[in-house]
Amino acid sequence: MDENENMAAALRRLLDDSQRAVIFTGAGISTESGIPDFRSPGGVWEKYKPVMFDDFMASDDAKREYWRQRFARAGDMREAEPNRGHRAVEKLVQTGKVSSVITQNIDGLHQKSGVPDDKVIELHGNSTYTTCLDCGSRYELEPIRDAFLANETLPICDACGGVVKTATISFGQAMPEDAMRAAQIETLQCDLFIAIGSSLVVYPAAGFPLIAKEHGASMVILNREPTDLDRHADLVLNEEIGPTLGDAVGVN
Ligand code: NAD
Numbered sequence: 160m161d162e163n164e165n166m167a168a169a170l171r172r173l174l175d176d177s178q179r180a181v182i183f184t185g186a187g188i189s190t191e192s193g194i195p196d197f198r199s200p201g202g203v204w205e206k207y208k209p210v211m212f213d214d215f216m217a218s219d220d221a222k223r224e225y226w227r228q229r230f231a232r233a234g235d236m237r238e239a240e241p242n243r244g245h246r247a248v249e250k251l252v253q254t255g256k257v258s259s260v261i262t263q264n265i266d267g268l269h270q271k272s273g274v275p276d277d278k279v280i281e282l283h284g285n286s287t288y289t290t291c292l293d294c295g296s297r298y299e300l301e302p303i304r305d306a307f308l309a310n311e312t313l314p315i316c317d318a319c320g321g322v323v324k325t326a327t328i329s330f331g332q333a334m335p336e337d338a339m340r341a342a343q344i345e346t347l348q349c350d351l352f353i354a355i356g357s358s359l360v361v362y363p364a365a366g367f368p369l370i371a372k373e374h375g376a377s378m379v380i381l382n383r384e385p386t387d388l389d390r391h392a393d394l395v396l397n398e399e400i401g402p403t404l405g406d407a408v409g410v411n
């Protein structure tokens with residue numbers, strides 16, 4: 160048995176023992192789908208300075224910068240397909256082992272892999288569509304992209320004239336209450352909490368693994384590099400996500 164098989168076996172054992180597991184994902188689960196994470200070399204932060212929510216609201220220049228960034232990055236997110244890690248997560252949900260997937264990702268790939276919408280809790284929203292910040296009306300991205308790329312037209316709401324933005328939570332924007340509440344409930348009810356592909360530094364999202372641990376759940380961290388929460392975990396797997404999770408769950 161090589162070390163990789165040992166790791167997969169340890170994870171499999173924890174899964175076997177669990178009655179109700181929760182999976183928590185970060186950008187790392189989507190890098191194998193070609194979407195760069197934030198903090199790795201070549202990640203998003205090396206190229207763009209994020210537009211803070213207050214700045215976005217305050218000026219059209221900031222809004223244009225926001226949409227420029229969104230559409231510069233759009234290629235990777237629009238065409239991305241779920242990878243082996245997403246498929247393994249989907250299987251765990253489908254078999255009933257995992258009650259829900261709490262994600263910091265905004266790429267919609269858990270849903271695209273087949274996890275039902277009501278099993279995905281999006282803490283930072285979703286960047287594959289847009290909403291009006293005033294009335295909540297939903298607008299698809301394509302027409303907004305076309306208009307913006309033509310002459311930097313800023314989208315406004317047809318229904319109320321409000322400001323339209325991707326359905327994501329920007330830096331400085333309030334966390335979505337419903338998603339936070341749902342994540343809290345799931346975290347308190349689980350007996351196994353598996354954090355996958357997150358540097359676990361963005362709070363409040365990164366607080367969930369500790370809440371689970373404090374309430375008696377086992378905690379697993381699967382991430383290429385160490386995190387600050389490793390010392391609290393029952394099992395730390397510093398491995399690639401797709402192969403590790405795929406082997407543990409038996410998914411290609
Ligand atoms: P992060 O970039 O801070 O951390 C990602 C972690 O995953 C890193 O520690 C990295 O070492 C690890 N990793 C990357 N690829 C991996 C692989 N194949 N196997 C194993 N480990 C791998 O991302 P985060 O913790 O999610 O937090 C930052 C924020 O990034 C979130 O708020 C999220 O909204 C946003 N974000 C989302 C996406 C997306 O939707 N896919 C992409 C970029 C950023």
Ligand code: ZN
Pocket residue numbers: 291292293294295296316317318319320321
């Ligand atoms: Zn509106």
